[in-house]
Amino acid sequence: MSVAKRKKDAFVFIDGNNVYHNLKLMAIKPSHIDFQKMSNLVCSHFNFNYVKSFYYNSIPSLADGKGIYYAHMKFLGGIRALPNFVVKTRKLQRSSTLEILAEKKALINDLGLCHKCKPLVESNCADCIGNTKKREKGIDVMMAVDMLDLSVIQNKCDVCILISGDADFVPVARIIKDNGKEIYSAFLTKGYSYELRDKLDFFILNRDLLIKKCLK
Numbered sequence: 001m002s003v004a005k006r007k008k009d010a011f012v013f014i015d016g017n018n019v020y021h022n023l024k025l026m027a028i029k030p031s032h033i034d035f036q037k038m039s040n041l042v043c044s045h046f047n048f049n050y051v052k053s054f055y056y057n058s059i060p061s062l063a064d065g066k067g068i069y070y071a072h073m074k075f076l077g078g079i080r081a082l083p084n085f086v087v088k089t090r091k092l093q094r095s096s097t098l099e100i101l102a103e104k105k106a107l108i109n110d111l112g113l114c115h116k117c118k119p120l121v122e123s124n125c126a127d128c129i130g131n132t133k134k135r136e137k138g139i140d141v142m143m144a145v146d147m148l149d150l151s152v153i154q155n156k157c158d159v160c161i162l163i164s165g166d167a168d169f170v171p172v173a174r175i176i177k178d179n180g181k182e183i184y185s186a187f188l189t190k191g192y193s194y195e196l197r198d199k200l201d202f203f204i205l206n207r208d209l210l211i212k213k214c215l216k
Helices: 016-025 035-045 066-080 098-109 117-124 139-153 167-178 194-199 207-213
Strands: 009-015 049-059 085-091 159-163 182-188 202-205
Touching (some): 016 049, 035 202, 139 167
Parallel strands (some): 049 085
């Protein structure tokens, strides 16, 4: 009598920023998505045993507005409450300081522009006046380290499933595979990298599939 082959255990690693913004591009509200269903769906597609998910995301500052801050924290709280989910965050960084912004706005003021011209210059030269731009910093590194640690070093899973379209993960994927573990990719139809598709077996989460299988 043949013995049934054990399904391999998979951990799911979700690039929250990548998924969040690409859901919006697909006209799907991120708060409407059940990330537990998404995790189960990708594991089922690759025929692995779903064990645990890790959701990575940057968080805004109260300086960005109380509405934005508390809405995002509520969103993350909902994900954190899901069974077998771990949420990891970092603060959203800014590419320039508010002091530099104030200084460059002062330079615009010193030009002596009329009340009609000044708003036009400010709105059309955002970079010139030091417009602060928010960006994630350290999330990709955190994800890469965790995937390598949990699969190769601690041997807690057989398979990593990355939900992201970011090519930055190609090098760590190579290391994981070189060390005898498996890694697969799932990504939304918006914002995916050709290099990631070229290096890993992948599963595309298109809009119809998300609406049919992953809504709350």
